Amino acid sequence: MQAHLTHQHCWNSLPSPSVREAASMYSTAVAIFLVILVAALQSSEPPESPFPYHILLDPDGILELSWNISYVQEVIHFQLKVQGLRAGVLFGMSDRGELENADLIMLWTDGNRSYFADAWSDQKGQIHLDAQQDCQLLQVQRTSDGLSLLFKRPFVTCDPNDYLIEDDTVHLVYGILEEPFQSLEAINTSGLYTGLQRVQLLKSEVPTPTMPADVQTMEIRAPDVLIPDNETTYWCYVTELPQDFSQHHIIMYEAVVTEGNEALVHHMEVFQCAAEFKSFPLFNGPCDSKMKPDRLNYCRHVLAAWALGAKAFYYPEEAGVAFGGQGSSRYLRLEVHYHNPRNIQGRRDSSGIRLYYTATLRQFNAGIMELGLVYTPVMAIPPQETAFVLTGYCTDKCTMLALPTSGIHIFASQLHTHLTGRKVVTVLARDGQERMVVNRDNHYSPHFQEIRMLKKVVSVFPGDVLITSCTYNTEGKKLATVGGFGILEEMCVNYVHYYPQTELELCKSAVNDGYLQKYFHQVNSFNNEEVCTCPQASVPEQFTSVPWNSYNRDMLKALYRFAPISMHCNKTSAVRFQGEWNLQPLPEITSTLKDRTPNCPNGQAVSRTSPATVINWGQG
C-alpha cells in the first residue's frame, strides 16, 4: 500500500475551469446526479468561524480534521484538509471504527469530473449514495499542497444509514482513493488505504475559568525519548517536586506534544506516588521493562490525564487538585503511550503535560473517587460473548456514611476498562429510581481514555446510589476473562472528579464469593460432576473449568443480577469505613432511565440537498 501520496496524476488530468466558468455547466446532469456548483455554494455561505478543535486522522498527517460545534443548531462544521490528493478521499464515522456499515462523505473523481456526496458503506464495504443527503458541502478549495473541504452535518439526521452523533467517543474513519472510479457504487472500502481515529466530537463547552495572576506552570515531560519502533510502547518517567514544595492547587493542565509527533503520542498520564514511601527511584524507560522498579506500582494516584484529541483540562473556579506540602509524596510518574503502527524509526520525543498551579488555594480541594467493580476474579465474563454486562455499585449505605449532607459535585469523569471493554455508563439512582446519567460512552474504547468534563455537574447526596455498568466483547477469547489488574484481565471503573474532596476514595462492589461458590456447585451438579470446579481451586481456575453452554452463561448473568455483594467503601485502598460490608443486598431499582432516542417522526430538521454534487476548483 502506498503511504505517501505526493503525485497527482489523476488530479492533474482534471479540467480546471475557473469558478466563474463553472457556471455554464450548471444544467449538465450526470447519470442520477444533480449538479450543484461549488461556485454557488461558496457565494451563499460566509466563511465559518474559527475551528477550536483539530486532529490528524492518519499517522502520516495527510488528513487533518478541524471542527466547531453549534449546540443551538445541533450542527457540526467540519474542515477536512487533504495533503497531496490523488483521486479522492472518504471520511466518516462508524460504530467502532470499521469501514463497513460506516456513515461516509465521499469525494471522488471519474477521471473527468469530481463529485461530493453523503454516502454509506454496507456490511461488505461497498459504498452507496445516501437517499437523504445530510452533509452539506459549503466550500472546496485548492491549497498549496492539496485540498480543503468545508461541510456541515447535523448531530441527528434521522437517516437510518447515518451515524447518530452523541456526547461520547466517535470512531472517525478515513480512506484515500488512489485512482478514479466510474461511479460511487464501484468503490469498496476494502481496496483502499484506510484507517480510524477516535475522538469526542461533542466536547463540553463549559466556559473557561480565567487564570489567576499568580498562576505558575510546571512541565512533566519525557526527557528526549527515542520512540521505539513497536506498535505500542508505554513509557515511564519518574520525577520529583522541588524540596519544600508547599501545598498548591492544580487548576488546569494541557498536553505538550513534540512537534511532528502528534500522530504518535496517544495518551499521557501524570500520577502521584504514595506518601507512605519516603523516596522512589527516578526510573526512565518502557513501563514493561524488567528494569522497572516494583515500587513504581505505588505511583497510581492520577493527577492529570490526556488523550488524543483532548484539549486543556480546566478545574472549576471553586476547586483545584491539592499537591505538594505535608502528607503528600514529592514523586510523580509520567506515563506516555506511544502508538507507532507504522514502526517509524529514529523519532525523538519530549512530550508531556504542563500543569498550571497556584499557591492561592481555592475554596475546595478537588478529589477523585473510583466507582465500579473491585479488581477481583469473582467478576468474570464468559468467552465468546458479544455484549456481556458487569455492574458495580456504590450503595446508599456507603454514600450515607461518607458524603457530606451538602453533597459532592462531580464535574468530570474518566471511564476505564481493559481490552474487552466496549461500553461504560454510570447512572445515579435516588429512592430506587434512576435519575440521571453521570457519564456514558456507548462507543467506549480502551485505547481512548480521556478525562471528560461533564456537560452538567452531577450532585451526589448521602443515600444516593451510583451504578456503573461495563459491556464487554469476548468474541476473541477461548476462556473466561476474570477481573483483575492484568492487561488480559478486566476492570470496570469510572474515576469521577469532584469537590469538595472527601475521605471516600473508592466505592466499588463485587459479587459475594460464597454465592459464586454456590454457582460453581450448581455448574458441577448440572454437569454430573464431569467438570471440576472444586472449591480448593482458585476462582480463575474454577471459571476456566466451566463448560460455557447457554445455561451456564445465563446462570452467571442471573447470579450477578441476584446475589448479594461485598462492598469496598474505602478511605484509602486498604482502610474501609466502619460497618458491615459483606453480604450486602443489591440496590433495588424500580424505575430505569430510558435511552434517549431522537424524535425523528415529527419533522426533525434535516438538511436535504441534491443527491450528489459535482465540484470544480481552480488548480493551485
Added chain:
Amino acid sequence: MQAHLTHQHCWNSLPSPSVREAASMYSTAVAIFLVILVAALQSSEPPESPFPYHILLDPDGILELSWNISYVQEVIHFQLKVQGLRAGVLFGMSDRGELENADLIMLWTDGNRSYFADAWSDQKGQIHLDAQQDCQLLQVQRTSDGLSLLFKRPFVTCDPNDYLIEDDTVHLVYGILEEPFQSLEAINTSGLYTGLQRVQLLKSEVPTPTMPADVQTMEIRAPDVLIPDNETTYWCYVTELPQDFSQHHIIMYEAVVTEGNEALVHHMEVFQCAAEFKSFPLFNGPCDSKMKPDRLNYCRHVLAAWALGAKAFYYPEEAGVAFGGQGSSRYLRLEVHYHNPRNIQGRRDSSGIRLYYTATLRQFNAGIMELGLVYTPVMAIPPQETAFVLTGYCTDKCTMLALPTSGIHIFASQLHTHLTGRKVVTVLARDGQERMVVNRDNHYSPHFQEIRMLKKVVSVFPGDVLITSCTYNTEGKKLATVGGFGILEEMCVNYVHYYPQTELELCKSAVNDGYLQKYFHQVNSFNNEEVCTCPQASVPEQFTSVPWNSYNRDMLKALYRFAPISMHCNKTSAVRFQGEWNLQPLPEITSTLKDRTPNCPNGQAVSRTSPATVINWGQG
C-alpha cells in the same frame, strides 16, 4: 349503573336546526375547537360501500358496529349505531380492553352543542384530545331510535396515543355518557357505563369459493336451551349423523345464532367423537354437569369452530374436511359458550353451526395439526410474571419423517391457551433461519379463540421447523402455573388447518424431564436444602415448593432455552412416528424475524382534520 338508556332528556334539549340551517354556524369557533359542519362532510363523501362486518358491542345491543376494510388504502370505515342516545358515546381500542390508555373517538354534548373528536384516555382514565386527529367523521345521522355515525381511520396513524390496528385480536371499548360534560377533559372513563368487545378487525378477504351445485347443509344446533343466568355456561349437546352417511367433505360452515341472543352466544364448536367407540350417549346439558358421561371426553376432534364476530368459514376450493363413512364416528358434540354477565333470565336459545358439505369429494382432505407444547406440568410459569414465554417446537426431524416432499399448505389457524395466555405466535424456520409468521396474536385473549383464515397460505416442507411461543401473565397467581388440561393449568397450542391431510396430528414438545430434575436439584442446592424439591414429589409439587426469587426465575428461563426436549411427533394422540424422540436438541435458530414496525418518519399518510368537530343533526 343504568342499563337501558331509553330517555333522551339531554338530547331533547339540544337545538335541532336542519342540516341546511347549520351552515350559518360555520364560523362559530368554540374554545379551541374548529368548527366543521356535518353538512359539509355529508356532501363531500359519497355513501360508503356496504359494511360486510357487524358486531354488537354491549350485551344490551345499544351499540352496533359495522365496518369495511380497504387494504389498498389501509383504512377502515366504521359505522356505529347508537340506540336511545343520551348525552354521548365513546368508542375505541386498547391493548387488552381496559378503558385506561385507550385510543378513543368521543361524541359528547355540553348541553348546548355536540362535538366529535379523536381522543385518548390516560392511565387514570381521563380523556384528552389527540394532537393529531386521525378519525375522520364522515356522517352523523339521526335514526328512528338513536344515532348513526360514519367515520374512517387508517390502520397506522403514527400518533403515539393511537392504537396500531394489526391483523390480530382488537379489544374494542365503548362507553355511554348519560349527562353533558363542559369539556372533553372533564370526562373520566371510570364514571361511565363501559365495556369491551373482542374482534379481529382486519379479517382475511380471501375470495369466497363458489358453492358446488350439489352442496347440502346440516345444522348442528342446541335444542331450545334455556340459557342459565350464570355469567359463563358451556353447553354440551351430542347428536349423530344419519345411519350409512357416506364420506363427504365439509366445504364451509357458519354460525346460526338465535335472533336476540347475538350478545349472549360467545363461541361454538362442533367436535367429532372418536371412532374407537361404537356409540356415545346423546347428552344435552351443561358441560360441567355431574351428569355428563365421561365418554364425551373422547369427542375432541374439531370439525368446526366459531367465535363472536367471525363470519362464515370457507375451505379452499381444492380441499374439504372429510366426515362420515368408514372409520369415522357418527357422533358429533356441539359446545356452546353462553356469556351472560348481566344474568339475564328466561332466554331460550337454539344457536349452532350450519355445515355445508358435498358428496363430490374435493382433491384434498383438509387436516388439523396441533403445534406447540405437550400438555405436561414440566412446562411451568412462575407466579407474578407479567410476560413469561414458553415455547414449543415441531422439529425438522419430525417434519422430515411426516410431511410429503411437496409439502403441506396451512390456510387457517386457531390459537389456544388457558386463562393466563396473552400472546401466541407460530413462526416457520428453515435452515436455521426464521422465515415467516404462520399466525400471530399480540392481543390474544383466551376468551376469544377463532379459527382465522391466513392472509397468505404458508407451505411447510420436510425439514422445516415450526416454533410456537406463548406469553403468559401470572400476576394474579401465588403459585407456579403448570402445563396441563385443567382450566387453571396452561396450554400453548396452535391448531393449524392444512391440506393435503397427513398422518401427523400432533407435533409438539416439552422440556426433558431429567433436565428439569437437575433444575430442581440446583434450586435445592442454592437454597441450602431448605426447600424440599425432592424427586419423589410430583412435578407440580416440586414447582410449588420453589422459592421464586429472581435467580430461580432466571434459571428456569435459562433451562427452557437450553435443555433438550422430548418430542411428540404423533399420528394419533398415542401413536408416535418411529424414531428416538427423547433428549432431542433444541432447534438452532441463527436469525430471527424482526417485528414489523410501521414506517412513520417518511411521511406515512395520515389524515389530519380539525382538532374537534362541532356536529348538528335534525331531530328524528
